[in-house]
Amino acid sequence: MQQTPDAQLAAILDHVGDGVTAQDPSGHLIYANAAAARSLGFASAAELLATPLAEVGSRFSIFDENEHIIAPEDLPGRRALTRQSEQSALIRFLVHATGEERWAIVRSSPVTDEAGNVRFVVNVWQDATRQRRAECAQRFLAEAGEVLATSLDVEATLASIASLAVPRLADWCAVHLVRDDGTVEQVAVAHVDPDRIDRALQLQERYPVDPEADQGVHQVIRTGQPELIPEITEEMLVAGAIDAEHLDILRRVGLTSILVVPMIARGKTLGAISFVTAESGHTLDEHDLDLAQELARRAALAVENARLYHREQTTRRLAEDARARFRMLFESVPNGILVVDADGRYIEANPAVCELLGYQQDELLERQIEDIAAEPEEARRQMAQLIASGEVRITSQMRRKNGTLVPVELWARRLDLPSGAVSLAVVRDITDRVAADQIREEVLTAIAHDLRSPLSSIKLHAQMLLRALRRDGEVDPQRLEDGLAAVDTLSSRVAFLLEDIVDIARSRDDPAMAFMPVETDLVALAERCREEIRLASSRDIRLVTDQERIIGSWDTRGIERVVLNLLTNAVKYSPVGSDITLSLDVEGDALLAVQDRGIGIPAGDLPLIFERYRRGRNVGETSGTGLGLTGARQIVERHGGSLDIASVEGQGTTVTIRLPLQPEPGET
Numbered sequence: 312m313q314q315t316p317d318a319q320l321a322a323i324l325d326h327v328g329d330g331v332t333a334q335d336p337s338g339h340l341i342y343a344n345a346a347a348a349r350s351l352g353f354a355s356a357a358e359l360l361a362t363p364l365a366e367v368g369s370r371f372s373i374f375d376e377n378e379h380i381i382a383p384e385d386l387p388g389r390r391a392l393t394r395q396s397e398q399s400a401l402i403r404f405l406v407h408a409t410g411e412e413r414w415a416i417v418r419s420s421p422v423t424d425e426a427g428n429v430r431f432v433v434n435v436w437q438d439a440t441r442q443r444r445a446e447c448a449q450r451f452l453a454e455a456g457e458v459l460a461t462s463l464d465v466e467a468t469l470a471s472i473a474s475l476a477v478p479r480l481a482d483w484c485a486v487h488l489v490r491d492d493g494t495v496e497q498v499a500v501a502h503v504d505p506d507r508i509d510r511a512l513q514l515q516e517r518y519p520v521d522p523e524a525d526q527g528v529h530q531v532i533r534t535g536q537p538e539l540i541p542e543i544t545e546e547m548l549v550a551g552a553i554d555a556e557h558l559d560i561l562r563r564v565g566l567t568s569i570l571v572v573p574m575i576a577r578g579k580t581l582g583a584i585s586f587v588t589a590e591s592g593h594t595l596d597e598h599d600l601d602l603a604q605e606l607a608r609r610a611a612l613a614v615e616n617a618r619l620y621h622r623e624q625t626t627r628r629l630a631e632d633a634r635a636r637f638r639m640l641f642e643s644v645p646n647g648i649l650v651v652d653a654d655g656r657y658i659e660a661n662p663a664v665c666e667l668l669g670y671q672q673d674e675l676l677e678r679q680i681e682d683i684a685a686e687p688e689e690a691r692r693q694m695a696q697l698i699a700s701g702e703v704r705i706t707s708q709m710r711r712k713n714g715t716l717v718p719v720e721l722w723a724r725r726l727d728l729p730s731g732a733v734s735l736a737v738v739r740d741i742t743d744r745v746a747a748d749q750i751r752e753e754v755l756t757a758i759a760h761d762l763r764s765p766l767s768s769i770k771l772h773a774q775m776l777l778r779a780l781r782r783d784g785e786v787d788p789q790r791l792e793d794g795l796a797a798v799d800t801l802s803s804r805v806a807f808l809l810e811d812i813v814d815i816a817r818s819r820d821d822p823a824m825a826f827m828p829v830e831t832d833l834v835a836l837a838e839r840c841r842e843e844i845r846l847a848s849s850r851d852i853r854l855v856t857d858q859e860r861i862i863g864s865w866d867t868r869g870i871e872r873v874v875l876n877l878l879t880n881a882v883k884y885s886p887v888g889s890d891i892t893l894s895l896d897v898e899g900d901a902l903l904a905v906q907d908r909g910i911g912i913p914a915g916d917l918p919l920i921f922e923r924y925r926r927g928r929n930v931g932e933t934s935g936t937g938l939g940l941t942g943a944r945q946i947v948e949r950h951g952g953s954l955d956i957a958s959v960e961g962q963g964t965t966v967t968i969r970l971p972l973q974p975e976p977g978e979t
Contacts, residue, residue: 330415330436334388336429339364347436350413352406372405391419391432401439411594414443448602451479455606459613463620466498472584472610473501480599481570481586483511487528488582488614495522495529495582503590518557528571531583537572539600568595572603574611581611647719647738653731655680655694664738667719669712683710693723697734701725706741718745765801765847772797800846803875826866826949833861833870833901833970840874841893848882856895863901863972869946870970873954876943877905877966885909885963900952901972906965912958 330347332340343356352370353359359367373381383389387398399418406413416437421429458471469486476484486499497515502508522529531538540547543566552558567588574582584607588595641648647664649657660675668675668683675683684690685708697703703723708716723736772794779786786794834856841852874893881891885907892906940956947954951971958964 329438330434332388332434332436334392334432334434336392336431338389338392340367341431347434350404350415350436350438352408370407372407374403374405376401376403378403387417387419388432388434391421392429395421395423395427395429397421401443403443405593407592412440414439444598447479448605451475451602452605452609455609459609463617465614465617468613468617469610470499470501472606473499476584476586476606477501478503478591480603481568481593481595482589482591483585483587485585485587486582486610487532487585489532489580495532498582514560518553528583528585531571531573532580535573535575535580537570537600537604539571539595539597540569541594541596543567543569565589567592570595570599570603572600572607574607574614576608576611576615579615581614583607584610647740649736649738651680651694651723651734651736653698653733655691658733667711667717667738667740668709674712685710685716694734697723697725698732709738718742765805768847769798769801769805772801797846800843803843826869828864828866828950831863831865831867831870833863833865833903834858834895835860836867836871837874837893837895837903840871840878843875844878844882850882850887850891852878852881852891852893854893854895858895858897861895861897861901863970865950865970866946869949873943873946873968874903874905876940877968880940880966881905881907881909881964901970903968903970904965906963908963911960911962911964912956913960917956917958 331344333342348356348359390398397420404413473484570586648661650659681687720739889908896902944954
């Protein structure tokens with residue numbers, strides 16, 4: 312049976328991809344092809360035409376391209392009827408039943424009769440959903456790219472991304488990050504209604520997500536695979552609820568769809584972004600999945616770049632701090648430090664070595680080893696030894712800028728750095744040590760010399776008494792008494808010299824001997840000391856005093872040592888036959904003075920004469936330790952007294968001691 316022209320036209324239009332409808336002047340649909348019925352959610356054109364127009368409109372929300380709701384009278388078909396001219400518009404349909412969103416370009420053209428009256432309007436629906444989604448996706452990704460590029464604050468940036476995704480992609484958006492310790496933490500959440508965010512966070516605290524669950528954020532992060540649930544069913548809510556109250560809350564939220572995508576950068580899953588639809592009724596689909604994955608990919612790269620930047624900054628800051636600490640330590644070390652390259656050039660020098668050698672740092676760094684070595688050939692040999700063995704310890708001399716030599720102890724070690732081998736040398740000025748060693752050697756030589764004389768005398772007296780005893784069978788009592796007295800006196804002298812040796816080894820701040828004050832007669836003590844020196848030296852010492860006794864509380868052994876030391880010095884540094892006077896008096900304190908007519912002390916040496924090992928420059932070959940006056944002053948000061956020296960070179964010396972009769976409080 313042959314089709315009528317109208318039937319043929321209808322068959323043709325049913326095969327057209329665009330939707331086609333026709334409306335009469337009252338706005339009722341009088342025609343619809345199959346594509347139009349499908350786009351409006353009907354099984355067939357007949358079903359669409361049989362449905363009242365108001366019911367058809369209630370199935371949708373219709374928006375213009377600026378997201379404003381379009382009223383029925385503002386649709387292109389209605390405008391074409393009233394204005395009697397072709398109308399067009401880009402409109403968005405939101406299907407209430409499924410949440411599906413579709414875009415279409417609608418062109419409405421009026422068809423008139425011969426009189427110009429509108430008979431009906433033809434609406435052509437060109438589906439623009441794919442194109443529009445692509446445009447929106449590109450615009451959205453461009454905006455997201457700007458957000459991601461504006462800040463290196465990871466969490467603030469992800470919060471902005473979550474806010475940008477709502478409501479354009481979903482009603483809810485949350486971002487989770489994997490921390491360095493492997494834990495997963497939510498760092499951002501956004502919702503179309505900000506007031507609901509706090510309630511959502513409270514709900515999460517009350518009903519935390521099981522990290523071992525086989526779906527959701529943790530599963531996506533573990534597998535690196537996205538998870539899309541286009542439709543959340545009642546069965547899913549029941550299965551996911553922890554208790555009845557939780558189920559009731561989930562039902563009231565009205566969840567529609569869930570989409571979770573991993574944030575992967577450089578093969579590592581950094582976190583996940585979750586999209587949830589609810590009150591909008593929108594159903595998330597594969598198109599949303601593609602867009603969400605691209606967003607997550609860009610976000611992951613931004614997170615990774617930010618982390619790399621912060622790690623680099625942290626590493627750089629730590630390196631700068633370490634460099635600053637090294638420089639501070641390098642420059643504050645009291646010993647000199649030099650760094651030498653393989654060619655023997657100085658490449659680093661700290662202030663201590665610059666001061667030691669008298670150079671400015673830039674001047675010293677222009678020098679080579681040979682320039683400051685006292686013996687260049689020996690320095691080159693030591694450098695070769697350092698390169699071969701990796702470490703050298705030597706005592707040597709270095710040449711200052713002014714040409715003088717300074718003795719140094721040098722420890723050097725080879726360091727194999729990525730840029731090449733260098734040598735680090737620690738330089739210690741040992742001028743004082745060398746001088747001290749020299750002084751100690753001189754002092755010990757002097758003590759050895761001084762010990763020989765009394766020991767020889769002791770041996771001589773002992774031999775004389777022994778020979779007399781062997782020859783005569785007995786010894787004259789007076790001769791025996793004199794010999795033993797001499798041995799006793801000389802033994803005391805040896806004891807004093809041995810105490811000087813102890814002083815050499817003792818710390819400067821330690822007392823010279825134990826301090827044990829007892830009641831002592833200074834006159835009797837002075838007489839004993841005078842007699843000991845007379846016997847040891849055969850020199851007569853005049854004792855001058857108006858006092859029969861001077862009683863005080865003193866450390867007898869210490870004061871004896873002081874007086875014997877002063878008398879010994881007077882004998883040693885004054886010519887034979889010259890007067891030596893030991894005077895005693897009381898002026899509130901006890902006064903003791905020893906005066907000689909000897910060589911005296913040069914004026915320049917007087918301020919330093921109490922320093923250890925210090926002697927006058929005019930002593931010549933006369934042996935001595937330079938310790939006696941130092942120890943004497945320490946002993947007197949421990950009693951709360953004072954020791955003063957008045958001397959004129961070539962005329963003699965007077966040493967005066969003032970001793971309190973009782974020790975000062977705190978001295979004992």
